[in-house]
Amino acid sequence: MNLVQNLKSAWYLKKLTRPEYKGMFQPPQPNQWVAIDCEMTGLNPKKDHLLSIAAIHINGSQIQSGEGLHLICRPPVMPKKDTIVIHGLRPLDVENGLSYEQMLERLLPFIGNRPIVGYCPQLDLGFLNQITKSYMGTALPNPVIDIRDLYSRYSGNRTQGISHQAQQLSAICQQLKLPELAAHDAYNDALMTAMAFLHLK
Template sequence: MLEKFFKNWNRKKLKNKKYDFLFDEPLADEYVSLDCETTGLNPKKDEILSIGAVLIKGNKILMRKTFNIFLKPVKNINAESIKIHQIRTVDLENALDPEDAIYQLLDFIGSRPIVGYYIKFDVTIISKYTKKYIGIKLPNDTIEVSTMYYRTRKRTSDYEFIDLKFDTILKNLNIPALGKHDALNDAIMTSMMFLKLKDLTPAKTTFYTN
């Protein structure tokens, strides 16, 4: 009941009614796996440099339904940032204006739940843009693969450490590494994690948060 109230309240703040479809009932068993490369880890001050996403339908990753764009940052990229994401200024020569990029992303995602690895960060930084352009935070439900993975691990005690690093999850699920610090590759690998974990998770529980 409370969730529905907040969803309706958020919907009323939408400045561009073209994007009212974000609040539609999502199609059954469809998801979008998403990843962002950013200038840093502070959503309030850092910027998105690239976004990769892929559509999941049922138990299939639709490789013909991928999304991969670069965004023009307002500030110059510093050297320390480049060491992490490997995106140089020259790589952004044909990048899109952030507003155009976000509109394209919203059209791709629709109202589908968003799957990701530490997806809260991605949604938070994307929401900084959507709030500016359409007046609201990204309203889609999210599914966190590290939480799914954690719940499938057998522990001998409540104090046992569970390694939730991306590479560890890949290895333990026997998923091939496609390359690091590439938004689309990360989104594809995350989608493979999700499909494997979906059947392993007790009672096939979904892990949605707004």
């Protein structure tokens, strides 16, 4: 953990209101990560809502796909037709989902102090951190790894000037000759993210 991350964790720790999560602020163990993906009703954390989240442990060179989490949440506003066609989650699917507090009670211990791996994770964390700040007083302190950055280095930064479409998760997996799973499913996307990360790291 570098100096910037240490200072960030210390700052967040001062704001923590739930001491049971103090372990999240400890330095992570080597070769342990957690791949995360979320599905939302839209892309704006100020007006859209989290619908589902998946998290999968990566230990060394192993993806613990059979022991991951896939949590469906009950949002304050039900998804509408124009977004259902993207994520496939209908009001019927989420109305009996977990409250955001129940979701965090399961998710946060699973994440622990592992670095978070994601595809464009800043978007997912924009939604998650808004919820965690209300729940425990602070945003997630974990280091964050974006596989787009890893892929850019892997390809010699040749992704500069290439269309956004060509840098999507499915396109990255195709370039790496990895299995492509159905998109816009949180668990499938978390699993593809984990596979791409192991290939690129």
